[in-house]
Amino acid sequence: MNAHTQPSGPILAVEHVAVHFGGLVAISDMSFEVREGELVSLIGPNGAGKTTAFNVITGFHRPTKGHVSFRGTSLDGLKPHEVTGLGLVRTFQRTSVFEKISVFENVLIGLHRRTAPNLLGTLLGLPGERKAEAALREQAWEILRLVGIEHEADEMGGSLPYGDQRLLGVALALAADPRALLLDEPVSGMNASETGRFIDLLNRLKAKGMTILLVEHDMPMVMKISDRIVVLNYGRIIANGTPSEIQNDPEVIAAYLGGGVKNA
Amino acid sequence: MKQVFPFVALAFFATVPLWLQDQYYLHTLVVAGIFMLAAMSLNLLLGYTGQLSLGHVAFFGIGAYVSALTSLGFSLSVFGFQITHEPWPAFVGLILGAMAAGLCGYLIGKLAFRVRGAYFVIVTISFAEVVRLVSLNWVELTNGPLALPGIPPLTLGFEWTGYVTLWGKAQNYYLVLVLIALAYLLIKRLVESPYGRAMIALRENETLAVSVGISVTKYLVLAAIFSGALAGLAGGLYAHYIQIIDPMIFMFLNTVTMVIMVITGGKGTLAGPLVGGLIFGLAPVFLRNYVGPEVQWILYGVLMILVVFVLPEGIVPAIERWFNRAAKPNRKNGSAGSKIEQGGSTLAMAGSGKVNS
Numbered sequence: 001m002n003a004h005t006q007p008s009g010p011i012l013a014v015e016h017v018a019v020h021f022g023g024l025v026a027i028s029d030m031s032f033e034v035r036e037g038e039l040v041s042l043i044g045p046n047g048a049g050k051t052t053a054f055n056v057i058t059g060f061h062r063p064t065k066g067h068v069s070f071r072g073t074s075l076d077g078l079k080p081h082e083v084t085g086l087g088l089v090r091t092f093q094r095t096s097v098f099e100k101i102s103v104f105e106n107v108l109i110g111l112h113r114r115t116a117p118n119l120l121g122t123l124l125g126l127p128g129e130r131k132a133e134a135a136l137r138e139q140a141w142e143i144l145r146l147v148g149i150e151h152e153a154d155e156m157g158g159s160l161p162y163g164d165q166r167l168l169g170v171a172l173a174l175a176a177d178p179r180a181l182l183l184d185e186p187v188s189g190m191n192a193s194e195t196g197r198f199i200d201l202l203n204r205l206k207a208k209g210m211t212i213l214l215v216e217h218d219m220p221m222v223m224k225i226s227d228r229i230v231v232l233n234y235g236r237i238i239a240n241g242t243p244s245e246i247q248n249d250p251e252v253i254a255a256y257l258g259g260g261v262k263n264a
Numbered sequence: 265m266k267q268v269f270p271f272v273a274l275a276f277f278a279t280v281p282l283w284l285q286d287q288y289y290l291h292t293l294v295v296a297g298i299f300m301l302a303a304m305s306l307n308l309l310l311g312y313t314g315q316l317s318l319g320h321v322a323f324f325g326i327g328a329y330v331s332a333l334t335s336l337g338f339s340l341s342v343f344g345f346q347i348t349h350e351p352w353p354a355f356v357g358l359i360l361g362a363m364a365a366g367l368c369g370y371l372i373g374k375l376a377f378r379v380r381g382a383y384f385v386i387v388t389i390s391f392a393e394v395v396r397l398v399s400l401n402w403v404e405l406t407n408g409p410l411a412l413p414g415i416p417p418l419t420l421g422f423e424w425t426g427y428v429t430l431w432g433k434a435q436n437y438y439l440v441l442v443l444i445a446l447a448y449l450l451i452k453r454l455v456e457s458p459y460g461r462a463m464i465a466l467r468e469n470e471t472l473a474v475s476v477g478i479s480v481t482k483y484l485v486l487a488a489i490f491s492g493a494l495a496g497l498a499g500g501l502y503a504h505y506i507q508i509i510d511p512m513i514f515m516f517l518n519t520v521t522m523v524i525m526v527i528t529g530g531k532g533t534l535a536g537p538l539v540g541g542l543i544f545g546l547a548p549v550f551l552r553n554y555v556g557p558e559v560q561w562i563l564y565g566v567l568m569i570l571v572v573f574v575l576p577e578g579i580v581p582a583i584e585r586w587f588n589r590a591a592k593p594n595r596k597n598g599s600a601g602s603k604i605e606q607g608g609s610t611l612a613m614a615g616s617g618k619v620n621s
Contacts, residue, residue, distance in 0.1 A: 058475070060471075079474075079479075080474045080475060081474045081475075081477050081478055081479045081480070084474070084475060084476060084477035085477050089475065089476070089477075090475055091475075092471070092472065092475070096472070097472070098465060098468045098469055098472065099468075099469075100468060101464070101468060105461070108461060109461050109462070109464075109465045109473070109476065109478075110476045112458060112461070112462055112465075112476055112477055112478050113476065113477040115458040117457055117458045117459060119459070119486075122453055122454060122457040122458075122459060123450050123453055123454065124453075125453050129457065133457070133458075136458075172472070172476055173475075173476070175476065176475075176476040176477050
C-alpha cells in the first residue's frame with residue numbers, strides 16, 4: 001500500500017474504449033480517468049457495461065477499440081496476471097474467495113505478488129526461504145487485521161458469512177499489493193451493518209492514499225464516499241462529476257435515477 | 265502426531281528387509297515403491313494443479329528407455345549419419361532419463377496447458393500412444409517388441425567410498441525407500457511454498473488466482489516438469505531393477521494403476537499416493553492365490569469405485585478428518601490461530617473431494 005498521496009495526475013486512463021460481442025455493443029465509446037488517491041464510482045443501470053468495463057481494464061477481455069493505460073503503461077494485450085503485476089488489482093462480484101481454503105491461506109495466496117521465492121532454496125529448505133515465509137505470514141495477519149476478519153483466520157473461505165466473504169475478497173486484492181483497487185459491486189447483498197463496516201474499510205484505505213474504482217448499485221453509499229462518479233448508460237458515458245453534480249444532472253436523472261436520489 | 269508419522273513409517277519400512285525373508289515379497293515391495301514414486305509425480309499434477317495426465321506412463325517409459333539405452337549403448341543411422349553411443353554408467357542413465365522425461369513434461373506442458381481440462385487429458389493420452397508406437401517401431405534403437413534385455417543394475421558410490429552394484433533385492437529396496445523419502449521431502453517443500461500455493465490456487469479458482477497475479481502457464485509448466493522428471497526417475501529405476509524393458513511398459517494400464525493409487529489414497533495430499541501405492545502395489549500378493557491378473561484388474565476397479573463412494577476424497581483425507589475431529593476439543597481450548605501456528609495446512613485437503621476430468 002502506498003504512503004499517503006494527494007490526488008494528482010491520472011493513474012488510470014481509459015481512452016475511447018469500445019467492446020463489441022459479435023453484433024452486440026456492450027460499450028460504444030468510453031473515456032475516463034482516475035487520479036491517484038481518488039475514489040471514483042462507476043454507476044449505471046443493469047447491462048450498462050460496468051462489469052465489461054472492469055474486464056477490459058483488467059485484461060480479462062480485449063477491447064474492440066481504444067486503449068487503457070495504467071501509470072503511463074499501456075495495458076494493450078497484457079494478460080490479467082500481468083495487469084495485476086503492474087499493481088492494478090480487482091475483485092469479483094461472485095467468485096471472490098477460495099472457498100475450500102482457510103481464510104488465512106486465502107490471504108497467503110493473495111500475497112503471491114509480494115513473494116520472490118527461489119526454487120532451489122525452496123527445495124533445499126534454506127533458511128532464507130523460511131524467513132521469507134515467516135515474514136509473509138506476518139503480512140497476512142496485518143491484512144486480516146486491516147479488513148477486520150482476523151478472528152476468522154481458521155475458517156474455510158466458503159464458510160464465512162456473506163459480508164465477511166466480500167471482505168476476504170478485498171483482503172485477497174489488498175494482499176496483491178495494489179496501487180489501485182477495482183471493486184466490482186462489493187456491497188451487493190450485504191445488510192446495513194455489513195455495508196457500514198465496508199464503508200469504514202474503504203475510508204481507511206482512502207486515508208492510506210489508495211486509488212479506488214468502484215462499481216456499485218448502492219446509491220446512498222456511492223454518494224457518500226465517492227470523490228467523483230462516472231455514469232454509464234447503454235455502453236456510453238452520460239455524466240462524469242462530483243456526487244452533487246451527478247445528482248443534479250438532468251440526463252442522469254432522466255436516464256437512470258428517475259425521480260432523483262433519496263437518502264443521499 | 266502428524267509431523268511424527270512420516271518418520272515412524274520410514275523407520276518401520278527401513279526394518280522390513282531385516283525380518284522379511286521371502287524374496288518375492290521384497291520384490292513386490294520394490295516394484296510397488298517404484299510405482300509409488302510414479303504416483304507421487306502424478307499427484308503433483310492431478311492433486312495440486314488439478315490437471316489429469318492420462319499419459320503419465322509416457323514419462324515413466326521415456327525415463328526407462330533413455331536410462332536403459334544410455335547404459336547399454338546403441339548404434340543407429342539417422343539421415344545417413346551413423347550415431348554410436350558407448351555404454352555409460354547406469355546412474356548417469358538414470359539422471360539423463362529423469363531429465364529427458366522432465367523436458368517432455370516441459371514440452372507437453374507448454375503445448376497442452378493452452379487448452380486445459382479435458383483437452384489436456386486428450387493431449388497426454390495421445391502423447392503416450394505416440395511414444396509407445398515409436399518404441400514399438402523404431403526397432404534399430406529400441407529393439408521394438410523384442411525388448412531391451414541385459415540392462416545393467418545401478419552402481420553407486422565414489423572412488424573414495426568404493427562401489428556397490430545393486431544386484432540384490434534388499435539393496436534396491438533401500439535405494440527406492442531413500443528416493444521415496446527424498447521425493448516426499450522435496451514435494452512437501454514445494455507444495456508448502458509459494459509455488460505450491462500458486463498451483464493450488466489455480467486448481468481451486470483460476471480466475472481468482474490470475475487476478476492476484478499468478479501466471480497460469482508458469483506454474484502449470486513447472487508442475488509438469490517436476491512431475492515428468494520424477495516419473496522418468498521411477499521409470500529408470502524400474503529399467504535397472506527389472507533389467508529388461510519392452511514397449512509393454514507404455515501400457516495404458518500402468519497409467520490407470522497410478523491414477524487409482526492417487527485417487528484412492530487421496531489426491532492433493534502428500535501421503536495419499538503412498539497409501540494408495542501400498543494398497544494397490546501389494547494387492548497382487550494377496551489376490552494371486554485366488555484369481556488371475558485379468559480378474560485382479562477388475563477387482564482394482566471395483567475397489568476404487570467402492571473407495572470413491574465411501575470416501576470420496578480418498579483414504580488419507582478421511583483419516584486426517586477423523587483425527588482432527590478427535591483432536592478438536594483440545595484445539596478449542598487453545599488460541600484461535602492454533603492450527604495455523606502448528607503449520608497445519610488446509611491447502612492440502614482443499615478440493616481433494618472434487619473429481620477433475
